[in-house]
Amino acid sequence: MNSKKEHPCQQVSISEDSYTIIEKEQLAKRTICKMIIEAPLIARKARAGQFIILRVNETGERVPMTITEKDPAKGTITIYFQVVGKTTALMRNMKVGERFKDVVGPLGQPDEIEKIGKVVMVGGGTGTAVLYHITQAYRALDNYLVGIIGARDKDLIILQKEMGALCDELIVTTDDGSSGQKGLVTEALNNYLKTSHDVRLVWAIGPLAMMKAVSAITRPFQIKTMVSLNPIMVDGTGMCGCCRVTVGGKIRFACVDGPSFNGHLVDYDELLKRKGMYLNQERESLLFSVR
Ligand SMILES: Cc1cc2nc3c(=O)[nH]c(=O)nc-3n(C[C@H](O)[C@H](O)[C@H](O)COP(=O)(O)OP(=O)(O)OC[C@H]3O[C@@H](n4cnc5c(N)ncnc54)[C@H](O)[C@@H]3O)c2cc1C
Ligand code: FES
Incomplete structure (x- = not known):
């Protein structure tokens, strides 16, 4: 560790x-x-x-x-x-x-991977790609892994075969029901936690709203939950301050202190606001690039 x-x-x-x-x-x-x-x-x-x-x-x-x-x-x-x-x-x-x-x-900080028992790995959209390296590391330490990966429809699911090879159980969800269970990864997680009482840790990586929802689901179960944050970053070395996030009431810089944090301590609403700050400039920049 x-x-x-x-x-x-x-x-x-x-x-x-x-x-x-x-x-x-x-x-x-x-x-x-x-x-x-x-x-x-x-x-x-x-x-x-x-x-x-x-x-x-x-x-x-x-x-x-x-x-x-x-x-x-x-x-x-x-x-x-x-x-x-x-x-x-x-x-x-x-x-x-x-x-x-x-x-x-x-x-960024490498994640603290340990042999802990049953770990649920929840990936939403491209978040599954971020989750994959971490899942490999838990597999290497012989943990029991439950993967829950989801997307809007079956064509948007990525790394299903690869996650299936690493996980002891794999649940796939799609919003439209075109593959696996119909619904969101958060619903599948909630159902899983209601019937499985030996989960030691949950990892959730995907859109901020999804990580916020997962953290709200696991809190009453008192299961430690880790998330990987993706605020705006510029230098990546802790100098510019762009990636500032509030975790447990303290200011943290995701590029040097993270990007992974205890999901129960993250101020998601502040982060959602900060991420939207440059939307107009980003739209303009995309328009210029396709002209
Ligand atoms: C630690 C970390 C890991 C990431 N890993 C992945 C990954 O594996 N795969 C993936 O698809 N995306 C990942 N992202 C997000 C990715 O960096 C952005 O999607 C990308 O910068 C968008 O650039 P753009 O010019 O295409 O879009 P833009 O038009 O510039 O922005 C589109 C959206 O992307 C986000 N974004 C833009 N610039 C940045 C930036 N400098 N830092 C962070 N987010 C930004 C904002 O939410 C913005 O609204 C990661 C972000 C972070 C912070
Ligand atoms: S990206 Fe500049 S401080 Fe983190």
Whole structure:
């Protein structure tokens, strides 16, 4: 179990890695893209829960992305990204063999993974990609894993086969009932917790509203709940203050203190407000990029 926090400067690799795209796959009706990127130094150091910040080109925005998988032998890392704005749209158009301008990482605190017993891993949408590396780490310590993954419809579910291979039980939900149980992951979790009384820990990663709802469900059961937050980040090293979140009444910077936190202590409403701050600029930026 990792208990000592590292300063980000001790983790960061700014290297001669080429950051070449080795493989690319469009998933979920082209709304999500999987990319395998050459980054041997990051692949060697990355641990579950950590992320990178990349730039497409010299003038590009700095975009945080979770390391979903790493292959130190091949020197590659895998990211899954949802196309939501200018940079992710540019990334979707990049081809195998092209290179990112720069990639910094691994950033953030690695998660404290331990052998604890039954753990429920709840993933919503692209959140499942963030959850995957963490799920692998719990599997490696031989925990009993229950996966609950969901999306709006069956074509938007990602990593079902891979999560199925890691988990002892896997529940799939879709909002429209086109695959698995009809409904939200939160409903499936609530039903599961009512009948299973030996759950020691819940992980929830997905939209902020979903992580807030999961934390509200697990609170009366008194089950520790971890979430991975995705506030706006710029430098990723604790200097700019953009990723400020309130956890347990204290100010935390998600890039250096997180991105994972105890879900019962997060001030979700403040975070939801802060995330919406740049919506107009983001819309403008997307419009310019597609003109
Ligand atoms: C630690 C962390 C890990 C993440 N991992 C993933 C991942 O694995 N896969 C994935 O699809 N997305 C991930 N994200 C979110 C991803 O960084 C944003 O979707 C991306 O920056 C959007 O950029 P854009 O230019 O395409 O969209 P924009 O039009 O710039 O923004 C669209 C939305 O993306 C979010 N966003 C924009 N800029 C940032 C930023 N600098 N930091 C954080 N959020 C931003 C905002 O909610 C915004 O409303 C992660 C975010 C964080 C903080
Ligand atoms: S991204 Fe700047 S302080 Fe966290």
